[in-house]
Amino acid sequence: MALRLDYVAGVSPSKWLRAWGERRADLPLEAARVDEHEQLERLRSGEVDLAFVRLPVEADGLHLIPLWEELAVVALPKEHPFADEAELALADLDGEPAAPVQSDPAMTLELVAAGTGYAIVPHSIARLHQRRDVVAVPLADAPPTRIALVWRVERDDDDIQEFVGVVRGRTARSSRADETPELSPAKAAKKAAAERRAAEAARGGGKNAAKGKNTGKGASARSGTGRGASGRSASQRGRRKGR
Incomplete structure (x- = not known):
């Protein structure tokens, strides 16, 4: 008997496999990578017990825990005018042509390399299928994708919950009640900013902390200048393309 896990390209489950092996040597965990178009087929048919999927998915009859977000990038041929941005x-x-999207991301990037157009993909996919003739440029305003852990409602037993605990960072001695509730992206960003400010204040202390605040305001002003520069850069990109 084994616990069976599927995951889509861009997910690296090795740390959870190691943690599970250390905790549950009596129940092996078998993992297999699947294409996105079939990420729920094996789960719903009962061939596997859990799956790391890329949202959105049809969640009827499933338990779903959103995990981390993935930065969106645009894949371009290395010779493209925007490749150095x-x-x-x-x-x-x-006005730029888009490459035909394939079920296999590696084939989509193959078409990008062939000059058929650009492709917007998660950064994890671009990194997994990295090529010398394709560059990946971050997209500032593209919505991120998100990875989630899913399992069937009727398969919600102690073994499944123990693996969920491993993914969410529960130790063998802790309980589900000990988990830190998941924060929304906005709340997580606010928490991270507050922690950075506290750390800067602790390092500087007293007057230095106050200077740090002034520096922060200056940095904000400079950041505004940077945005203006970015706007000019976009105009320059437009001129390079003959717009």
Whole structure:
């Protein structure tokens, strides 16, 4: 008997496999990578017990825990005029041809390399299928994708819950009640910013902390200048394309 797990490209389950092996040597965990178009087929048919999927999915009859977000990037041929940009916006791609999307992301990037157009993919996919003739540029305003752990409602037993606990960072001695509730992206960002400010204040202390606040305001002003520069960069990109 074994616990069976599927995961889509871009997910690396090795740390959870190791943690499960250390905790439950009596119940092996078998993992297999599947294509996105079939990420729920084996789960719903009962061939596997859990799956790391890329949202959105039809969640009827499933338990679903959203996990982490993936940055969106645009894959471009290495010779493309935008290939050296540090960041792009969706508007920069207006008028650009898009490569035909394939069920296998590696084949989509193959078409990008062949010059058929660009492709917007999660950064994890671009990294997994990295090629010398394709570059991945972050998209500032593209919505991120998200990975989730799903399992069938009727398969919600102690073994499943123990694996869920491993993924969510529960130790063998802790309970589900000990978990830190998942924060929304906005709340997580606010919490991270507050923690950074507290750390800076602790390092500086007293007057230095106050200076740190002033520096923060200056940094905000400079950041505003940076956005203006970014706007000019976008205009320059437009001129390079003959707009």
